[in-house]
Amino acid sequence: MKERNIIVIITWILITVFAIVLIAQAASSGGKEKISKYQLVQGNYLRAHVIGDYGEVEKSYRLPNGEWHVEWVAAGMRNLADIRPISMVISVGDNIYNQPEGSFDNRNFKLMHEIFDQGSISMKPWYVVLGNHDCMSDISDELDMTKLYPNWNMPAPYWNTTVSIGNDMKLGLIYLNSCEIACEVPDLYPYLQGECESMKVHATESKVNKQYAWLEQVLIDLNKDTTIAWIAVVMHMPIFSASVEHGDNDQLKKRLYPILFKYNVDLVLTGHDHQMEYLASKKNSEPTPFQPSVNVTGLKCGYMEYIPDQREFDFDKGDYIHNIIMGAGGASIDEICPDRVTDMADLIYGNTKNYGFMELYVDPSIISINFYEYNSTEPIFTSNIHNYNATTSSEEFKIF
Secondary structure, three states: OHHHHHHHHHHHHHHHHHHHHHHHHHHHOOOOOOOOOOOOOOOOOEEEEEEOOOOOOOHHHOOOOOOOHHHHHHHHHHHHHHHOOOOEEEEOOOOOOOOOOOOOOHHHHHHHHHHOOOHHHOOOOEEEOOOOOHHHOOOHHHHHHHHOOOOEEOOOOOEEEEEEEEOOEEEEEEEOOHHHHOOOOHHHOHHHHHHHHOOOOOOOHHHHHHHHHHHHHHHHHHHHOOOEEEEEEEOOOOOOOOEOOOOOOHHHHHHHHHHHHHOOOOEEEEOOOOOEEEEEEEOOOOOOOOOOOOOOOOOOOEOOEEOOOOOEEEEEOOOEEEEEEEOOOOOOOOOEOOOOOOOOOEEEEEEOOOOEEEEEEEEOOEEEEEEEEOOOOOOOEEEEEEOOOOOOOOOOOOOO
């Protein structure tokens, strides 16, 4: 009898293992077993939510009531999308903290199904980039999630796409792997060494050069395409930042910034620093000469809302490169140091008092950027970038 029970147990174990293998093969197969992906609904404009640094769903960060901060942000996104529906979500990285545990990571399942795939933000495609925490394990885990989750889209470590925004015009979206290009020569910058060395996949000269060559060719092609109204770059680590935690990335300032300047990039969406920041880099006839990052020593820093001028700005297309940090999605908030800036970029707005997200509206004539704290449907900061050579494509553009 005892031997029979042992045989039954072994049989069930073998069946379970076999089933897991079949599921894994189906998930990684290029055949008919592919899941049905949520499709991006394209029309006369694009409205999206932008979130970053939200993947902190570890037990140690759970609140006394059993929630995580990211659940507050997801509820805020749903509340706003009830009023103004969105087509997609853009993640600027740190999708899972403390290293993903394979493609079937239960934390990502909780985020993508139990937290975000609900209510008015359900069944929306997510366009995703790698953050430094995502790079602390095998990045193929998160690439494979594209085959497992209907809302998850990260087909490669860096990639690009276009989105229709009306009047036969498009937004060019470029997704970069800043785990490589922000860690090109970390030995030259001691503040980068520990962070870059903690990643499993280390940057090499050939990898960095290959990504930059790819980026430049994509930008050349987008600039030649007369249907491209705007160009936006999405990556995790920011070029400019006033955060006490990281600040500017000098490698990106030296190499990436001149390329974005040369090829007329309008918008850079990032995270990494756990706060909300808006920085504008003035475009003159030549890129602003490189200036090293400001040391935090002696600066006044804190948890604050920084409003040097006003809560709403209007810009003309081409006058600035607009740099967004949207890293207030759920991980512990960082302090801001308003004077930790150089002449390369102006800090227009900063918020380290609360968690939040961003709403991005794009049509041929305007990009409108709205920052939201999680507990309000009224924007705390708005920036409108106008393209006066185009006409508004949608009468539904009513966000002011």
